[in-house]
Amino acid sequence: MINRIDTELTELFFNSHQAGVLIVSESHRLLYSNEQASRLNCKNNPLYCAHSEKLTHSKLKEHLQSHKKFTLNNLTISIVPVEFNEQLCKLIKLKTNSPQNDVVSKLNLGLISFDLNGNIISTNDYFDDICKRRINHIEELLYDPSSQIFKAAEQRASTSCHWQSIKLKHLPRNHHYEYVIKKHHQHYLMQVRDVTQLTLKHRELKQQAALDPLTGLANRQVFEDRLSQALIRTKRNQQKIALALLDLDDFKQINDSLGHHVGDQLLNAIAQRLKEHVRKSDTVARLGGDEFCIIFEQVNSEQSVRTKLRKLNDALSRPIMLQGHTLYPKASLGACITDGQLDENEVYKRADAAMYGAKNMKRGSVKLHQVTESFNHSSSIKEQLNNEIDYSQFELFFQPSITTNEQQICSIEALLRWRENGKPSLPKEFFTVIESEGHANKIESWVIHEACRCRKTWAEKKLIENTVPISINISKSYFYHPNFLPHLHNEIARFNIKPEMIELDIEESCLTSSEKKSFQITKKLADLGVKIAIDHFGSSYTSLRTLHEYPINRIKLDRKLVSNLDTINSSLVKSIINAAQQLNIEVVGEGVESDELVDFYTDCSCDALQGYMISRPAKQQSLELFLKNHCEAVY
Known part of the structure; x- marks a missing residue:
């Protein structure tokens, strides 16, 4: 009889069972015992004799007709009737009360063996623990007909097994289970695992993948x-x-x-x-x-x-x-x-x-x-910026400022231009797009490098005095960037120029965004020796108190202040110039494009002038020619 037991079924099920398993005939003849049963068989008072293939313990024989659990020799024993090879047999499960042998139970894997008619042959203790009632037939577990289970087993007889979801009765609600089943000649072996935590984790990860x-x-x-x-x-x-x-x-x-x-x-x-x-x-x-x-x-x-x-x-x-x-x-x-x-x-x-x-x-x-045309232009710029930045497309133009009375050059502003299709574009036409694409900081670093290089060239050629700085426009985002100060310091050292040869033009909003942080940055610049100018002064809300507290060297009046020289505006401009000069801050009048403005700023005792009446922005070669002529008056 033992030879007729499916060996594959024995290996996959009974030998992996944490309980001892005995199969005996109606005449108490031992048909099969697994490895665990052999270990649990008591030497002093054995349950069976493997050599003679007979049960030896009288109490065990007495309980063969009972299907209730009972205790014997520190073992929990349960007996299940099974029909095997057309004979009525008994399947005896032996489970030690010692927790040391609960190896398979820790695997959280339910094992169910049933015959071709769906009658349950055996279940392991893990399944017994999660199933709150005794199951005699596989149909008692399933919501769907068992024919689907049998069909799945037939299909997988010659293929690799894959776990799939299943709903089972009499198991804890709101839990998720998967099963795999395989046919072994006259029997089926079904494995069930609880994947509730895995399912919940999968849902959580899926939700996280969809959320910021x-x-x-x-x-x-x-x-x-x-x-x-x-x-x-x-x-x-x-x-x-x-x-x-x-x-x-x-x-x-x-x-x-x-x-x-x-x-x-x-x-x-x-x-x-x-x-x-x-x-x-x-x-x-x-x-x-x-x-x-x-x-x-x-x-x-x-x-x-x-x-x-x-x-x-x-x-x-x-x-x-x-x-x-x-x-x-x-x-x-x-x-x-x-x-x-x-x-x-x-x-x-x-x-x-x-x-x-x-x-x-x-x-x-x-x-x-x-x-609009500007939208199409912005789209074109973005397309060009999709590739690596081509710095050869950028260049600096230069526009000097001169003192009002002596008409001597007092600073030279570096102005960024982008040669798009061979034509220089102004920053207002492209810089916002560059910022949106995340390239602004790199380009401003390049501007500092080029400006320092040009200032070194002019010093070597002795075109201007060392006291004349080159003015570099710094955006608010770059002003607060952690690489700004180190990069500036490195470029000054690289070209071995004096820090006072550099003047940084910053917007008023740089000082108002974060007073504590902006004061720290301007102080570091002043300690380095770099000059600081407020560009477009009067376009925002910077107070004279702010000018007093910050190490400002120069302010450049916004051209909007003089767009309409009525009595009110004239008085305002004169007051700003007077107050700044009281604080030892030089004042530059921007946007000087008419004789009227030249006369107005002269009457206001404005320190310097900048605009088309003085010089248009020019390339480096043209500017150097302008400098060689010793900045002759152009008005």
Whole structure:
């Protein structure tokens, strides 16, 4: 009889069973014992004699007709009737009460053996623990007909087994199970495992993959999918959607001055406000950094979109207290409305162009996309910037300033130009796009390098006095960049020029974004010996108190102050010049393009002049020719 037992079934099931397994005939003849049963067989009072293939323990024989569990020799014994090879047999499971032998139970794998009719032959203890009732037939476990199970076993008889999901009765609710089954001639072996934790973890990871880890908003991947679906619905339903892109103003300065932890808290606060002020049917996503987007579905008109964006911007602009700092966030918003005729890339490109158009306006501006020549130009610039930066396309032009009375050169400003299609482009035409593409810091580093090189050349040729600095425009983002000061120091040392040969032109907003941080940077520059000038002074809200507190050498009056020389403006300009000179700060009048302005600044005792009346921006060769003529008067 033992030879008729399927050996493969024995290896896969009985020998892997943590319990001892005996199969005996009705006459108490031992048909089979597994390895665990051999170990559990007591030497002093054995349960069976393997050599004679007979049961020896009388109490065990007495309980053969009972199907209840009982204890014997520190063993828990259960007896299950089975029909095997057309004979009625008994399957006896022996489980030690010592936890040391629960090896298989730690595998968390349920084992079920049943015959061709679905009658359960045996189950292991792990399955018995999770199944709260005794199972006699496989149908009692299944929601689907057992024929599906048998069919699966037949299909896999000649192929590798794969785990698949299954719902089982009488097992803990809300748990997830997988099974694999294989046929062994006259029997089936089914393995069941609990994959609840794995399933929950998979769901968690899938959700995390769809969300921005910092704010919990949808991420770029989800945004792209939802935009694609929204465009399909819009076209099908003949409706309109609006894609709005949002970029926080001066966020980099907040990060650099207050720390990334404050920046992260600000992003979270902005995300929460966005979620509170859009409909549930709309999508809010964070694309990265300080850039967010909103997909407004079923919009009615341009005016309704403008209204939505303004209300959204008003909500975002409310003061936020973070880490003891009161922040007044502002955001630039740009939007594109479409009826589904544009693809995802084009919608995004147009919304992006509108957003950077808003950034060129005052802080916290809103702009809807309009197809213009400037939009096409911006798109062209972006396409060129997709490749590695070609610095040969950039060059510096130079424009000197002269003293009002002596008409001597007192500074030379380096002006960046980009030769696009052979024609120099002004920074206002390309620099915002360069910033949006993340190339601004690299290009400004290049400008510092080139400016220092040119100043070294002029010193060697003795074209100008060592006291005449070259002025370099520094953007607010680069002013706060951690590489700014080290790079400047390295370039000065590289070309072995005196620090006072360098003058940095910064915007007023550099000083107002973070007073503590900006004061530290300007002090380090002053300690190095570099001169500092405030460019376009009067275009913002810098106070005379700020000029007194900061180590400022020069201010350059914004040309808007003298665009209309009425009595009020004239008095204001004269007051600024007088106050600055009281603080030993030189004043340069910018935008001098007429004799009238020359006379006005002269009457105001302005220290220096710069503009087309003095000299137009020129290439290095033309400027050097100008310098060789000892800066002869041009008016």
